[in-house]
Amino acid sequence: xxxxNDTATTEIYTEQIVGSxxxxxxxxxxxxxxxxxxxxxxxxxxxxxxxxxxTRKLRGHVSMGHGxxxxxxxxxSGRGNAGGLTHHRNLxxxxxxxxxxxxxxxHFHLAKNPHFCPSINIDRxxxxxxxxxxxxxxxxxxxxxAPVIDVGKAGYFKVLGRGRLPAIPVVVKxxxxxxxxxxxxxxxxxxxxxxx
Numbered sequence: 001x002x003x004x005n006d007t008a009t010t011e012i013y014t015e016q017i018v019g020s021x022x023x024x025x026x027x028x029x030x031x032x033x034x035x036x037x038x039x040x041x042x043x044x045x046x047x048x049x050x051x052x053x054x055t056r057k058l059r060g061h062v063s064m065g066h067g068x069x070x071x072x073x074x075x076x077s078g079r080g081n082a083g084g085l086t087h088h089r090n091l092x093x094x095x096x097x098x099x100x101x102x103x104x105x106x107h108f109h110l111a112k113n114p115h116f117c118p119s120i121n122i123d124r125x126x127x128x129x130x131x132x133x134x135x136x137x138x139x140x141x142x143x144x145x146a147p148v149i150d151v152g153k154a155g156y157f158k159v160l161g162r163g164r165l166p167a168i169p170v171v172v173k174x175x176x177x178x179x180x181x182x183x184x185x186x187x188x189x190x191x192x193x194x195x196x
Contacts, residue, residue: 120156122181123163125172128154137168146171152195165190 050056058064066072077083084092085100092099126134128149137147146169151159159172161180169189177185177192185192 117157117176118155119158119160120151120154121160121162122165122172122184125149125151125159125170126166137170138166146190148173148193150174150195159185159192 055064062068064072077087082088126149128151129147133147136142148171150173152174156174158176158178159174159181160178161184165184165188167188170185171191171193172185173193173195175195177194182192
């Protein structure tokens with residue numbers, strides 16, 4: 001506590017400190033009553049107390065609850081996936097059908113690079129520019145210039161022809177165009193430019 005020459009000031013500070021302590025106590029009480037999800041996650045991480053373990057009750061019983069005849073051995077049926085074709089066959093056939101064996105042909109030195117060709121349809125080409133740019137050219141404020149949309153910069157290789165383009169001339173740059181895409185881009189007054 002702070003002590004001042006003025007008695008009134010001391011009382012005010014004392015009330016503030018006591019009030020803050022009470023608030024902390026109340027919030028702690030609410031967390032205990034209603035349960036905090038953080039507290040729950042902490043409980044999961046806690047280890048079980050040794051004195052509460054089931055083994056405490058089994059002390060004095062020779063086999064510790066595992067039986068005298070069968071006995072508690074270390075890995076009686078093998079470790080891991082052992083026995084999938086023999087003594088665990090039933091389990092593998094029921095819950096993991098098709099686990100064993102081969103399917104199809106082998107392809108030596110499979111290169112996926114030559115077949116990599118992400119595509120975009122013409123109805124999504126305008127989504128590659130900002131809304132402000134689209135409105136600018138839609139309202140005819142482009143001063144006779146057509147916008148250039150490079151789909152390669154957005155990670156696309158090929159332009160496909162599904163959907164419709166707005167009637168705004170546009171220059172589309174891409175590595176590949178389908179016939180339909182090329183036809184529809186030119187019909188809207190635009191042009192297709194091939195890029196390496």
